[in-house]
Amino acid sequence: MQEHEFEHTSVLLEESVAGIFSDPEGIYVDCTLGGAGHSACLAARLAPAGWLIGIDQDPAAINAGKQRLAGASCKISIVQNNFQCLGSVLDGLETGLVDGILFDLGVSSHQLDVAERGFSYMQDAPLDMRMNPNANFSAYDVVNTYSEQQLTAIITDYGEERWAKRIAQFIVENRAKASIETTGKLVDVIKKAIPAGARRDGPHPAKRTFQAIRIEVNNELGILRDTFITAVERLKPGGRIGIITFHSLEDRIAKQTLQQLAKACICPPQLPICVCNTKPKVKVQGKPVLPSPEELEKNPRARSAKLRIAVKL
Template sequence: MTSDERTAGERHNPVMLRRCLDLLAPALTEPGAVVVDCTLGLGGHSEALLSTFPEARLIGLDRDPRALELAGERLAPYGERATLVHAVYDELPEVLQRLGLPRVQGVLFDLGVSSMQLDEAQRGFAYAQDAPLDMRMDQTTGISAAEVLNTYPPGELVRILRQYGEEKQAKRIVEAVVKERAKQPFDRSARLVELIRDALPQAAKRTGGNPAKRTFQALRIEVNGELAVLERAIPAAVAALGVGGRIAVLSYHSLEDRLTKQVLTAGATSTAPEGLPVVPEQYQPRLKLLTRGAELPTEDEISENRRAAPARLRGAERIREAHTP
């Protein structure tokens, strides 16, 4: 059976599922509660939300048409309780406006690349198998990883590898890429993996798993504009929460987690000038943090699902409306 013939349920083991449900639970028990799964993927978290909270309605967003199709099959038994929308998660405000939902009670983000995208070789996300260098989550739009590699100026490629991949050897890798692309443009992943292996010094190859991992992460983030999207999406999700509403965010690398932490911590911090004996309502925090730092998956979960290993979970509750002067 190929990966494409398996059902969504067989292909997707949701990360930190029980903890995500526990974090969101207090907000989703009332009839008519609306929860948004901003990263629907194969629908594992969404299915659990719908079955655990029978009074809740779910809005599922994904930019990948194939994921929407598979998740739609999986969630079909829930009928009109599930509304699936082809959208990038920073489009949340527009989606909610279209659906006539000024406020929601829960929001979940499960960031990064989905199981399906990793498993389907032709998508080009996985460095462990040879495939076209695509990496677009929505293959109907945007530029591919091959186009980035073949057309970006060297300085821009170095910046992307350093910033998005935290790759210390960025300059060395880019020098090799520029030399090679002049002979023949890149179009497949195996050639890039081989080039990275050859470009790195021996010491760098001995640490941190596959030496291509950081470069592939950087290209994927650039192709899909992931951090720019996330910078808009987390504040928009917080703004969409009604009082008592909750947000849970699963990140898979330090850049995502840092961004999430900044937004949630800022919302949970008083904005009052120092020294006020009583803090007026408009300066009070809008959020209460539900996790102490970032929570990590258990050893049992990692042994069951290796993709859970890098996960970091943060949650917050909306405790008051934003002050409008």
């Protein structure tokens, strides 16, 4: 695969870094290193005694992060792993509790823009979509081996696509003649499945299906709740978690998990007194932060972004 500069415009950059930052000598974890935009901004605020830990499963992000953070004055540790392994990454580095943890979810601009990664419905490439290129399960496997029912379910649940059943049916019919090997071929199948009238309005007809397949390939939603709970466990009292989401499914999990962690009592409502003795673990900081009009003008990909911040109690 040819080398590409890792370019990714960090969304809600100042807002997210300010939202989780409190101590120039603290320990901060960027769970989604990407192009190291958020990490570079954090590193610039840290004193030499501060420590920044960057995690990413994509080797291209690891290389880009190492280059971008090479001149930082604070301590830097960059680890190639899936952020669902946050606990074991921190154990491996022998850190105690940390001051701030940031998640910038979803696919990076780099992954979309590098055609051969197979994330984009705008460029023809092998069907891939693996955030970790060493994983042995790809979009090709989903498209060519899942049953019509399985395809319908993921395109409905993860893509929120009203034509899911028809798209799944067309995929199964087409792959019976020859396997669907490229993004371009999959886009053609999706376009045939969605009636012409429905294709005229709204986003690209393949957008929701591609999102659904990408989420399935990388188990993006399945790992979130437990990872957020682990992150809160690893924060110092007063430490902060920041979560940037890009679609309603991720955001719902972030919102519900933080709300659950912020609850004082989880007893059934019919009990006259509290017997669970549950204490709230976090305090959610106001409403989610949205990108400014200026940011949206510079980076249209930020339009669906939401930042949620919570403080460990």
